[in-house]
Amino acid sequence: MTRSIEIVEVGPRDGLQNDPVLMPTELKIEFVERLIAAGVKRMEAASFVHPKLVPAMADSDDVMARVPRVDGVRYIGLALNERGMRRALDSGCDEVNFVMVASEGFGKRNQNATPEETADLFDRIAVLAHDDKVPVSVTISVAFGDPFDGEVPVDTVAMLAGRAANAGAMEIALGDTIGVANPWDVRQRIDAVRDAAPDARLRMHFHNTRNTALANVFAAVEAGVDVIDASVGGIGGCPFAPAATGNVATEDVVYMLERGGFDTGLDLDKLIETAKWLESEGLKHPVESMLSKAGGFPS
Amino acid sequence: MTRSIEIVEVGPRDGLQNDPVLMPTELKIEFVERLIAAGVKRMEAASFVHPKLVPAMADSDDVMARVPRVDGVRYIGLALNERGMRRALDSGCDEVNFVMVASEGFGKRNQNATPEETADLFDRIAVLAHDDKVPVSVTISVAFGDPFDGEVPVDTVAMLAGRAANAGAMEIALGDTIGVANPWDVRQRIDAVRDAAPDARLRMHFHNTRNTALANVFAAVEAGVDVIDASVGGIGGCPFAPAATGNVATEDVVYMLERGGFDTGLDLDKLIETAKWLESEGLKHPVESMLSKAGGFPS
Numbered sequence: 041m042t043r044s045i046e047i048v049e050v051g052p053r054d055g056l057q058n059d060p061v062l063m064p065t066e067l068k069i070e071f072v073e074r075l076i077a078a079g080v081k082r083m084e085a086a087s088f089v090h091p092k093l094v095p096a097m098a099d100s101d102d103v104m105a106r107v108p109r110v111d112g113v114r115y116i117g118l119a120l121n122e123r124g125m126r127r128a129l130d131s132g133c134d135e136v137n138f139v140m141v142a143s144e145g146f147g148k149r150n151q152n153a154t155p156e157e158t159a160d161l162f163d164r165i166a167v168l169a170h171d172d173k174v175p176v177s178v179t180i181s182v183a184f185g186d187p188f189d190g191e192v193p194v195d196t197v198a199m200l201a202g203r204a205a206n207a208g209a210m211e212i213a214l215g216d217t218i219g220v221a222n223p224w225d226v227r228q229r230i231d232a233v234r235d236a237a238p239d240a241r242l243r244m245h246f247h248n249t250r251n252t253a254l255a256n257v258f259a260a261v262e263a264g265v266d267v268i269d270a271s272v273g274g275i276g277g278c279p280f281a282p283a284a285t286g287n288v289a290t291e292d293v294v295y296m297l298e299r300g301g302f303d304t305g306l307d308l309d310k311l312i313e314t315a316k317w318l319e320s321e322g323l324k325h326p327v328e329s330m331l332s333k334a335g336g337f338p339s
Numbered sequence: 340m341t342r343s344i345e346i347v348e349v350g351p352r353d354g355l356q357n358d359p360v361l362m363p364t365e366l367k368i369e370f371v372e373r374l375i376a377a378g379v380k381r382m383e384a385a386s387f388v389h390p391k392l393v394p395a396m397a398d399s400d401d402v403m404a405r406v407p408r409v410d411g412v413r414y415i416g417l418a419l420n421e422r423g424m425r426r427a428l429d430s431g432c433d434e435v436n437f438v439m440v441a442s443e444g445f446g447k448r449n450q451n452a453t454p455e456e457t458a459d460l461f462d463r464i465a466v467l468a469h470d471d472k473v474p475v476s477v478t479i480s481v482a483f484g485d486p487f488d489g490e491v492p493v494d495t496v497a498m499l500a501g502r503a504a505n506a507g508a509m510e511i512a513l514g515d516t517i518g519v520a521n522p523w524d525v526r527q528r529i530d531a532v533r534d535a536a537p538d539a540r541l542r543m544h545f546h547n548t549r550n551t552a553l554a555n556v557f558a559a560v561e562a563g564v565d566v567i568d569a570s571v572g573g574i575g576g577c578p579f580a581p582a583a584t585g586n587v588a589t590e591d592v593v594y595m596l597e598r599g600g601f602d603t604g605l606d607l608d609k610l611i612e613t614a615k616w617l618e619s620e621g622l623k624h625p626v627e628s629m630l631s632k633a634g635g636f637p638s
Contacts (some may be wrong), residue, residue, distance in 0.1 A: 186637070190637050251553055251594075252594075254553065296550075296551075338517070
């Protein structure tokens with residue numbers, strides 16, 4: 041039987057959040073519609089943070105009010121605090137994603153919190169989602185390295201995973217926010233997280249800053265992980281992570297997995313079309329993905 | 340004990356061969372010197388094919404006459420036929436690399452030969468290298484897919500590997516000439532080649548055309564392969580392989596392997612310097628590698 045891998049499309053949130061171009065709401069809706077046409081069933085579509093800090097997400101309430109409601113398509117909203125969690129729930133997100141941070145250097149600059157403080161905060165606000173019966177997941181950011189502190193102890197990542205699971209996270213993601221991970225370390229950290237949170241469903245969030253993202257996806261899938269974040273075109277980055285250019289591209293992930301015999305449920309040609317639409321209309325600048333340049337396997 | 344992975348630097352041959360810029364001999368020698376300073380011990384430096392077909396390699400005899408002869412540094416010359424083999428041996432190459440082709444579509448266009456014909460040819464000319472006591476290796480090109488024929492049967496690759504081993508190849512490389520390989524297929528083809536040529540030392544040659552090269556390196560290293568081709572900057576391509584843009588970049592491979600706990604003997608900073616020298620002086624155009632943009636792990 042063909043094994044299925046779920047790709048969570050993060051282009052409309054993590055992708056657009058850090059793009060130099062502010063995409064108008066109208067085009068964001070078109071972007072989401074194109075993703076659905078390509079088979080996307082689960083996507084990050086909004087971020088409920090302060091609009092002054094992330095201007096590209098200032099229209100998140102409006103986006104959530106206008107996205108098409110299609111059977112089987114789920115929208116994830118990002119929240120970093122209680123106010124964001126409340127807004128995400130009120131806006132009709134199908135899921136909320138909360139971010140814990142695995143290192144102090146990044147944590148202080150990104151959300152003014154230490155790793156422990158982000159875990160404490162999740163304890164307090166996860167209950168809001170539970171009260172509303174909305175699933176909540178946790179992404180552990182800079183889980184493979186911090187732009188300011190360098191090495192991130194695997195024990196910190198495991199501790200946060202354990203706390204996320206205890207507080208009721210339905211899924212835990214390890215985020216390589218600045219694109220430093222290598223596949224051997226991916227395997228090691230997955231093992232450590234499994235020890236700390238044996239029942240948690242795992243998701244991986246890789247950036248391709250140092251070209252290792254697909255190697256990391258391969259290592260994660262080999263380690264049994266079934267859920268992978270990616271953005272069409274490989275758009276995105278991180279304002280607090282110097283040179284952190286881009287999520288791994290959805291079409292590149294899909295090419296590798298489908299050629300490797302996995303089912304992603306996504307249409308490679310339509311993903312490539314969407315990447316080209318980003319280049320010509322959505323963002324009007326080149327994107328990083330390779331499949332959008334090279335095309336699929338020759339036939 | 341730390342496991343060592345040997346990186347064969349192919350920039351001066353496979354890299355330059357397909358670059359739009361014809362690098363003058365003087366700069367090629369500087370390129371080679373910079374590579375040696377970065378720790379490179381084994382590199383493709385010349386190609387003995389017809390200068391009308393590959394103008395960038397027309398000065399190969401001259402290059403071989405002028406490269407620094409340093410203890411422990413070995414130069415590989417490429418040969419596709421008897422005349423090329425003779426020239427490579429006469430020019431003082433420390434090794435010769437011969438190319439078999441795994442598919443007819445590419446074979447007919449690249450060297451006007453079927454897979455079997457390339458194996459027959461190797462039978463005849465390997466003896467020239469043996470007579471001169473020069474090691475000869477074989478690269479099986481388009482071993483993961485052909486730009487014209489599409490799928491390449493694993494049996495053809497295994498057959499060629501068996502014939503290469505029988506004719507005395509001291510090493511067999513699987514070449515993903517057009518960058519279509521995926522890591523699961525890498526593992527499968529390595530297994531098949533091991534069955535057909537149990538004593539052969541294996542080398543892998545990946546292009547990053549579809550972003551999978553480092554995943555393929557990881558799969559190969561996990562499967563026990565100890566020798567990887569790469570080019571500084573990720574320069575290179577293939578004139579008969581549409582959109583085949585670039586070998587996997589040496590500095591990207593070195594980053595992943597060294598972070599994964601392996602020893603490559605190469606100096607990442609000096610490799611990045613050399614990539615930047617290619618951009619500013621050697622080729623005067625941007626190169627594809629990611630490490631040369633992002634830098635190493637933050638410290």
